Amino acid sequence: MKTLVGIDDIAVYVPRLYLELASEEHPEKPTEFSRARESDPAKYLHGIGIAKMSIPDTYQDSSVLATNAIFELIERNNLSPANIARIDIATETGVDESKPVAAYVHGMLEQKYGKGAFKKTSGVEYKFACVSTADALESSLDWAWAGRANGRSSIVCSTDIAKYPLNTPGESTQGAGAVALLVREEPRLLSFDNVIGTYMEDEDDFWRPLFSTTAVVHGKHSEKCYLKAMEGAVDHWAEQAEAAKLIKAGPGESLVDHVGPMSFHVPYPKMAEKGFAYLLRHFWRGLPRWTEVTRKIGDEPKALSFKKREEFEKAESEYMRHFMETPQFQKEYLDKVADGLIHARESGNSYSASEKSCLSMLLETKARKGVDLAGRRGGSGNYGSGSKAKVSSWVFQEGWNEVAKKFGHSEKLQHRRPVSLIEYEALHEAGPLPDGRKFVAEPENEFVLIDVTPQGYRHYKFTD
Numbered sequence: 001m002k003t004l005v006g007i008d009d010i011a012v013y014v015p016r017l018y019l020e021l022a023s024e025e026h027p028e029k030p031t032e033f034s035r036a037r038e039s040d041p042a043k044y045l046h047g048i049g050i051a052k053m054s055i056p057d058t059y060q061d062s063s064v065l066a067t068n069a070i071f072e073l074i075e076r077n078n079l080s081p082a083n084i085a086r087i088d089i090a091t092e093t094g095v096d097e098s099k100p101v102a103a104y105v106h107g108m109l110e111q112k113y114g115k116g117a118f119k120k121t122s123g124v125e126y127k128f129a130c131v132s133t134a135d136a137l138e139s140s141l142d143w144a145w146a147g148r149a150n151g152r153s154s155i156v157c158s159t160d161i162a163k164y165p166l167n168t169p170g171e172s173t174q175g176a177g178a179v180a181l182l183v184r185e186e187p188r189l190l191s192f193d194n195v196i197g198t199y200m201e202d203e204d205d206f207w208r209p210l211f212s213t214t215a216v217v218h219g220k221h222s223e224k225c226y227l228k229a230m231e232g233a234v235d236h237w238a239e240q241a242e243a244a245k246l247i248k249a250g251p252g253e254s255l256v257d258h259v260g261p262m263s264f265h266v267p268y269p270k271m272a273e274k275g276f277a278y279l280l281r282h283f284w285r286g287l288p289r290w291t292e293v294t295r296k297i298g299d300e301p302k303a304l305s306f307k308k309r310e311e312f313e314k315a316e317s318e319y320m321r322h323f324m325e326t327p328q329f330q331k332e333y334l335d336k337v338a339d340g341l342i343h344a345r346e347s348g349n350s351y352s353a354s355e356k357s358c359l360s361m362l363l364e365t366k367a368r369k370g371v372d373l374a375g376r377r378g379g380s381g382n383y384g385s386g387s388k389a390k391v392s393s394w395v396f397q398e399g400w401n402e403v404a405k406k407f408g409h410s411e412k413l414q415h416r417r418p419v420s421l422i423e424y425e426a427l428h429e430a431g432p433l434p435d436g437r438k439f440v441a442e443p444e445n446e447f448v449l450i451d452v453t454p455q456g457y458r459h460y461k462f463t464d
């Protein structure tokens with residue numbers, strides 16, 4: 001029998017600062033941010049789905065976020081450096097044009113485990129906007145499937161700081177974080193199917209030029225690119241899954257019926273919810289349940305019936321809203337997707353780290369609710385602007401819930417402090433903090449960036 005390969009454990013690093021966009025307790029009450037941007041907090045909470053955005057402190061960059069997540073993963077699993085064959089990093093906010101975050105991570109870890117401890121551990125930086133995590137993971141899985149692991153593990157870590165200019169529509173979809181995955185043979189959490197769907201084309205929906213610390217984005221266009229690419233990748237996955245006889249839909253069934261919990265790239269929670277709704281519409285068309293849905297909300301709008309593109313788009317957006325209100329959609333959404341989105345609602349977008357952070361939250365929440373998922377199949381959908389989507393599927397392993405219960409993810413979201421608007425804007429613009437402070441929150445047993453010299457040397461240390 002083929003060796004099972006997949007994710008054995010997950011460690012998330014959440015920055016300890018956040019900016020409140022809207023209050024969960026008093027949704028109608030303006031926040032400092034909504035007042036400053038002359039906006040309704042309900043737009044953030046209900047329109048976009050983000051209540052808080054994680055904000056990195058002055059001593060944090062993407063290398064530090066990654067190392068903190070990886071360090072926790074190594075310590076929790078008592079891993080020996082000699083047994084870690086590779087530590088690959090997915091990021092689109094790396095710290096150097098040439099030296100990869102993977103090298104800085106090595107340096108920081110060796111401060112803890114001794115010089116040379118990781119000299120036989122390989123590492124590379126993957127870049128393709130938010131989807132690079134899927135590429136990094138695919139490479140680790142392929143390496144293990146090819147029989148090269150020989151009992152050793154690999155770590156895939158995604159790390160990013162999502163940043164748009166102040167006072168732009170993208171501003172409320174920022175965030176930061178890192179997530180480290182332990183990839184192993186005979187994994188305790190999820191074993192991956194050897195079937196990965198891809199859809200790629202050259203798109204200008206979002207990018208960050210070399211000269212800029214913030215992204216350029218065509219927001220509305222990027223949402224369409226997300227849906228189109230995700231649908232293409234799911235179709236590609238479905239073709240292969242059927243050919244490999246992983247899944248067979250019976251009469252009146254859809255392939256999605258055979259996939260349980262799902263986690264998507266989450267630039268903001270409403271986007272993932274819409275993405276899921278788009279996929280259900282795609283897979284339910286022609287089924288008896290779709291007849292039931294259309295009996296209630298009417299037939300889907302068709303582009304040809306409209307004189308102007310904008311009119312069709314308005315009708316399409318209205319139709320999506322009606323579909324998302326149906327009990328059929330709500331049941332599937334609450335059962336399969338909603339639990340994972342808690343992370344993004346509380347933390348915002350973390351680009352490449354977003355989907356796997358939401359996967360961590362999904363698994364932890366389901367485990368703590370006592371949902372029995374062993375043997376069930378789940379799926380991941382990653383999207384990266386520019387653009388590419390990747391879709392993969394995996395199977396819950398016996399005992400997965402005992403591992404997931406110990407992630408400590410929810411506790412990390414609670415162990416944070418809010419920043420004021422002045423602090424947030426100073427951190428965003430790398431300007432001086434109020435009262436000449438060097439940072440907002442004291443570091444706590446973690447790696448920090450000490451300085452960057454004029455030649456670009458970067459110095460890091462662990463603070464006890």
Ligand code: HMG
Pocket residue numbers: 040042043046047048092128129130131169170171172173205206217218219220222223226265266267268271317349351352383384385
């Ligand atoms: P915007 O102009 O700020 O927002 O742009 P809006 O006016 O369109 O409102 C957003 C939603 O809130 C709308 O709902 C409004 O109706 C609703 P929709 O019609 O879309 O269903 N709304 C309200 N709801 C309740 N109460 C209210 C209220 N007011 C409005 N009072 C946008 C939003 C997301 C475009 C912007 O924030 C943006 O540009 N974000 C960055 C780009 C982005 O996240 N794109 C997502 C897809 S691309 C992607 O995922 C890749 C990415 O992660 C990068 C990578 O790959 O590296 C971005």
